[in-house]
Amino acid sequence: MKAVQYRAIGSRPEVVEIDRPDPAPGEVLLKVTASGLCHSDVFVMEMPEEAYTYGLPLTLGHEGAGVVEAVGEGVDPDLVGTSVAVYGPWGCGTCYRCAAGEENYCERATELGIAPPGLGSPGSMAEYMIVDSPRHLVPIGDLDPVQAAALTDAGLTPYHAIKPALPRLVPGSTAVVLGVGGLGHLGIQMIKELSGAQVVALDVTEDKLQLARDVGADHAIMSDDDAVQKVSELTGGRGADLVVDFAGAQATIDLGQQMLGVGGRFTLVGIAGGGPAAKVGFFQVPFESEFVVPYWGYRDELFEVLRLARQGRLTVHTEEFAIDDAPAAYDKLWDGTLRGRAVVRL
Structure with missing residues (x-):
């Protein structure tokens, strides 16, 4: 074979x-x-x-x-x-x-x-x-196996990263997605389907930002020197309730931490940097904020992800x-x- x-x-x-x-x-x-x-x-x-x-x-x-x-x-x-x-x-x-x-x-x-x-x-x-x-x-029933295969990681990993943060993502809240690739474009869809948060997506190419818009992001902005200020303006100065970093480079961690609000949650998913580090401690991060590093997802969560896809709510x-x-x-x-x-x- x-x-x-x-x-x-x-x-x-x-x-x-x-x-x-x-x-x-x-x-x-x-x-x-x-x-x-x-x-x-x-x-x-x-x-x-x-x-x-x-x-x-x-x-x-x-x-x-x-x-x-x-x-x-x-x-x-x-x-x-x-x-x-x-x-x-x-x-x-x-x-x-x-x-x-x-x-x-x-x-x-x-x-x-x-x-x-x-x-x-x-x-x-x-x-x-x-x-x-x-x-x-x-x-998977009649679900296209191409969709099902990708969802076993590219779907399950963002779902496992986002699900624990859902109590924070009430109407009026903000979720920032860093990196609109294979996982990020699914993460955007999940946040929009499962919460009342506005989604702000960041990437470094216009093609990726257009993909973010296509899958439902409320705002898609270039990941550059002005990004932190733009997120501040979009949140009324409060910062994000959730930042999900699907890139995992040192630059995206540093950027995302500046966007986090009081009581916010930073979830590191990507490993592009091969071992980047976050700054934590007083005067380094907002009060009562969290930094978590999840891995893949639970078996029951894969059932849930595949159900979303079969319902036509995730593509x-x-x-x-x-x-x-x-x-x-x-x-x-x-x-x-x-x-x-x-x-x-x-």
């Missing part, structure tokens, strides 16, 4: 032929119908050799959807033929966090060597993939590629020339 793999430190991904896997007891074999590309893939492929821990060769793809092809011993055979999305942050399934459906914060994953698909385990950027447990499958702007064109899609991701999310349709 064809697979897209990262095969050597510092290289670009390649399309290769590998053997089709067979499901072991408790596992599921998925015939992949769609697999999304993510900046996390680039982050992994840019890691220096001394920091890289994901194994080589690595079949990429942690955003996956497909149809159950076969099941291993102990798995309900009635699952065969079901269209599903893959919940990616796999955990042990038995610790306290996993029992609550919070497998993205599994207490034993590192100890047990459990890794997400495409981020340590063979991923979805292939014609077939192994899913370690049926609990990591969410039925991923995608560029589709064939599996043979996946390396070119990654080139566009590296170059920053994608509009929305890149997805390989198989």
